[in-house]
Amino acid sequence: MELFMAFATDDGDSFNEDHFGIARLFHIYKFSRGKEEFIETRKNVRYQEDETLKHGDPKKAQAVSFVLKDIDVIVGRKMGPNIVRLLKKYVCIVIKTTSIKDAIVQVHENMKKIMEEKEKGEDRKHIVLRP
Numbered sequence: 001m002e003l004f005m006a007f008a009t010d011d012g013d014s015f016n017e018d019h020f021g022i023a024r025l026f027h028i029y030k031f032s033r034g035k036e037e038f039i040e041t042r043k044n045v046r047y048q049e050d051e052t053l054k055h056g057d058p059k060k061a062q063a064v065s066f067v068l069k070d071i072d073v074i075v076g077r078k079m080g081p082n083i084v085r086l087l088k089k090y091v092c093i094v095i096k097t098t099s100i101k102d103a104i105v106q107v108h109e110n111m112k113k114i115m116e117e118k119e120k121g122e123d124r125k126h127i128v129l130r131p
């Protein structure tokens with residue numbers, strides 16, 4: 001089975017320091033048969049800092065969902081209040097490493113757990129991965 005995953009980043013090598021939806025970029029990977037393949041970088045173009053939007057505003061979750069409409073799993077160092085909305089569509093992984101390269105290794109090591117959460121549909125819980 002293939003899983004498409006988005007990693008939140010500002011520089012392409014490490015995770016952004018803020019919530020997943022605040023990242024400037026999403027690195028998209030396809031995971032299949034024990035291997036990963038970098039697919040593309042997507043700009044978080046639909047999300048723009050807007051002083052009228054409050055922390056956890058549903059419009060922010062909608063913006064991320066638009067950019068990542070074909071993604072199965074999202075991976076970031078922090079998730080904000082919108083995680084309750086995002087869990088309905090994605091497996092959400094909170095990773096405790098700063099390096100995307102290290103996170104990919106952790107994703108491979110935890111693929112069974114990730115697949116189990118994906119199968120739960122809207123009843124899924126977020127996953128925390130520690131180095």
